[in-house]
Every structure is written in C-alpha cells, then in structure tokens.
Amino acid sequence: MSIPSRQLFKYGRWVFDIDRAMRLLEEHPRPTEQTSVADWSAAYHLSLLRPDYDGPSWCPIFGPDQSHFSAEHAMRTDLEQPVIIATLEFDSGPARLLIDGVHRMYRAMTEGRPTLPAHVLTVAETATIREH
Numbered sequence: 554m555s556i557p558s559r560q561l562f563k564y565g566r567w568v569f570d571i572d573r574a575m576r577l578l579e580e581h582p583r584p585t586e587q588t589s590v591a592d593w594s595a596a597y598h599l600s601l602l603r604p605d606y607d608g609p610s611w612c613p614i615f616g617p618d619q620s621h622f623s624a625e626h627a628m629r630t631d632l633e634q635p636v637i638i639a640t641l642e643f644d645s646g647p648a649r650l651l652i653d654g655v656h657r658m659y660r661a662m663t664e665g666r667p668t669l670p671a672h673v674l675t676v677a678e679t680a681t682i683r684e685h
Contacts, residue, residue, distance in 0.1 A: 561684075562652040568684040569652045574637050577682065578672050585635045587668035593651050594662040602659060627656040628663070635670040639679040647676060 560571035594600065602622050636654025640647050651658065654669070661669050674682070 560653070564650060564652075569639060569679075570682045570684060571637065571653045573682045574639075574653065574674065574678075577674070577678055578637070581678075583672065585670035585672055588636065588638065588651075588671040588673075590658060590661045590666050590669055593658050597651065597655060597658070599655070599659050599662050622659075623656070624659065627659040630657045630660050632657055632661055632664075632666065632669060635672045638671050638673045639682070640674055640676050641679060642676045649673070 560575075562569040562571055602624065634654075634657065636657055637652050639650045639652045641650060654671075657669060
C-alpha cells in the first residue's frame with residue numbers, strides 16, 4: 554500500500570501544506586472571488602513556461618521553473634476548480650501569494666481567460682497551513 558504524497562507549495566524557506574488548506578476550505582466554506590490571470594501570469598513569469606522554450610535558464614522569484622512544470626498537464630486542468638491564495642502579513646501590510654493553481658493559471662493564460670475563481674485565505678488561516 555503506497556502512501557499518497559502530500560501537496561506542498563514551497564516559497565523560499567516557507568512551505569505551505571495544500572492538503573491542509575483544502576481541508577480548511579471544506580470545513581469553512583466561503584464564496585470564491587475572481588483573481589486576475591494576467592497579474593498572476595506576469596508575477597510568476599508563466600509566459601516563459603512554453604514547451605518549446607530554449608532560451609537561457611532562469612529561476613523565477615515566484616512560481617515554478619521548467620523542471621517543475623508540465624504544459625501538457627496544465628492543459629488538462631479544471632478551470633472551474635478555484636485556485637488558492639494565501640495572505641501573508643509583512644511590516645508593509647498584507648500580501649497575497651498563489652499557492653495552488655499555477656497549472657490552471659497557465660491554461661487560463663494560454664486560453665485568454667481574464668480571471669479564475671479563487672479561495673483567499675486570511676492571514677490567520679495562512680499561518681495554520683504554513684509549516685515552520
């Protein structure tokens with residue numbers, strides 16, 4: 554019997570437990586909000602994740618690099634499933650981070666969709682899914 558792998562999102566030294574986020578959202582349902590595909594695509598440099606990209610290697614500040622991304626998988630994702638956005642608190646105020654749905658965001662970008670549905674976690678909720 555194999556143990557299912559956990560879904561995690563890593564950003565620098567931070568690790569977000571996506572499975573825990575999904576359970577939290579099941580336990581505390583909320584309406585979705587629409588989030589901008591163009592904004593997230595630009596922030597995560599999704600236009601560079603083309604299957605035919607053969608330019609210089611690069612490492613994005615946010616989001617996946619070529620080795621952690623599958624355009625083929627992205628084009629099979631369900632765009633009706635909301636992405637998950639974490640909210641982090643900094644001295645300058647709250648900031649949002651897309652932690653689940655990069656493949657869906659890529660598909661939406663390639664299909665020219667302006668928005669995707671999103672579940673936005675509060676600062677407190679984000680703290681409960683972030684591993685320390």
